[in-house]
Amino acid sequence: MINVAATPFAYTFDPAKTALIVIDMQRDFVEPGGFGETLGNDVSLLAAIVPTVRALLDWCRANGVLVVHTREAHRADLADCPEAKRLRGNPKLRIGDEGPMGRILIDGEPGNDIVAALAPTPGEIVIVKPGKGAFYATSLGEILRLKGITHLLFAGVTTEVCVQTTMREANDRGYECLLIEDATESYFPEFKRAAIEMIRAQGAIVGWTAPMAALRSATVVI
Numbered sequence: 001m002i003n004v005a006a007t008p009f010a011y012t013f014d015p016a017k018t019a020l021i022v023i024d025m026q027r028d029f030v031e032p033g034g035f036g037e038t039l040g041n042d043v044s045l046l047a048a049i050v051p052t053v054r055a056l057l058d059w060c061r062a063n064g065v066l067v068v069h070t071r072e073a074h075r076a077d078l079a080d081c082p083e084a085k086r087l088r089g090n091p092k093l094r095i096g097d098e099g100p101m102g103r104i105l106i107d108g109e110p111g112n113d114i115v116a117a118l119a120p121t122p123g124e125i126v127i128v129k130p131g132k133g134a135f136y137a138t139s140l141g142e143i144l145r146l147k148g149i150t151h152l153l154f155a156g157v158t159t160e161v162c163v164q165t166t167m168r169e170a171n172d173r174g175y176e177c178l179l180i181e182d183a184t185e186s187y188f189p190e191f192k193r194a195a196i197e198m199i200r201a202q203g204a205i206v207g208w209t210a211p212m213a214a215l216r217s218a219t220v221v222i
């Protein structure tokens with residue numbers, strides 16, 4: 001068992017029963033010309049966490065933690081994209097439109113790839129999700145159940161949208177969830193701060209949070 005100095009109190013997990021969920025570290029959110037930028041966001045904030053997410057991936061790969069990546073994506077025919085989602089707001093380009101990295105937020109397009117530094121290694125699971133939560137309309141729950149997973153570590157973007165939504169879905173399903181604070185980011189720093197506070201408030205009502213350094217210096221307990 002591994003014991004991490006987390007907030008609001010220590011988080012203990014068995015790596016063999018734990019999965020790392022890396023949420024949506026895809027070019028569409030992290031690089032210029034993708035979905036995130038079409039919504040008017042400064043994507044450089046998100047690109048800054050790539051080295052920390054990579055360090056977390058390396059730690060999990062070295063310590064026998066199951067690695068799961070997610071991508072937010074829709075079918076090329078948009079059959080799984082609600083019109084309410086496609087038509088909302090006034091973005092420069094809508095989901096399915098042709099952009100500089102291919103069609104915006106469409107599975108299989110170059111912009112939908114996970115950024116090169118965080119690319120899945122052979123055998124790692126990639127969940128393609130049409131919604132903000134990774135359990136909605138995917139096989140994630142069934143995969144975690146079959147693998148006997150009880151604890152989830154979280155990283156990725158954006159903290160208050162897809163990361164928090166997925167943590168809440170996981171918490172309701174009975175998983176013990178830890179968010180790695182510097183391996184997640186938002187286009188809005190104040191939303192990241194607030195999401196972290198919400199998650200760990202009221203005695204870890206959604207889950208725990210800890211910086212990557214706490215995982216690196218975690219102790220092994222019997």
Ligand code: C5J
Nearest residue numbers: 024072157158161162
């Ligand atoms: C958003 C996400 N923000 N991955 N998606 O639309 O958080």
